[in-house]
Amino acid sequence: MTDPFSPEGIRQRLSTEQISRAQADRLAEAITGSLRRTCEEWFPGTDYDNWRQMLPEPLLDVLVQLLAWDENGRIVADYRPTAAASCIFLDLQNHPIPVG
Numbered sequence: 001m002t003d004p005f006s007p008e009g010i011r012q013r014l015s016t017e018q019i020s021r022a023q024a025d026r027l028a029e030a031i032t033g034s035l036r037r038t039c040e041e042w043f044p045g046t047d048y049d050n051w052r053q054m055l056p057e058p059l060l061d062v063l064v065q066l067l068a069w070d071e072n073g074r075i076v077a078d079y080r081p082t083a084a085a086s087c088i089f090l091d092l093q094n095h096p097i098p099v100g
Helices: 007-014 021-042 048-053 058-065 079-094
Strands: 067-069 075-077
Touching: 007 021, 007 058, 021 048, 021 075, 058 067
Parallel strands: none
Antiparallel strands: 067 075
């Protein structure tokens, strides 16, 4: 089974999208770079491979769904949905939901 957050796993997920293979390759490299930078900047000293393996696979679907084309033909994170998702996750992190 392919690690969903490996470059190959990301390419495999992107193969279901309406983009060319070359675009999928570039996007997989960009997502991989973003994951690596996130690990290095927000979790310094953490082993990247271990960190990446603890990420839930549905997160990759969320990342892909938040992408959009800008007016210059570049793939970017769509601002409003990305900001909304970030705010929702931060809110849930800061306000745990009581059970029971």
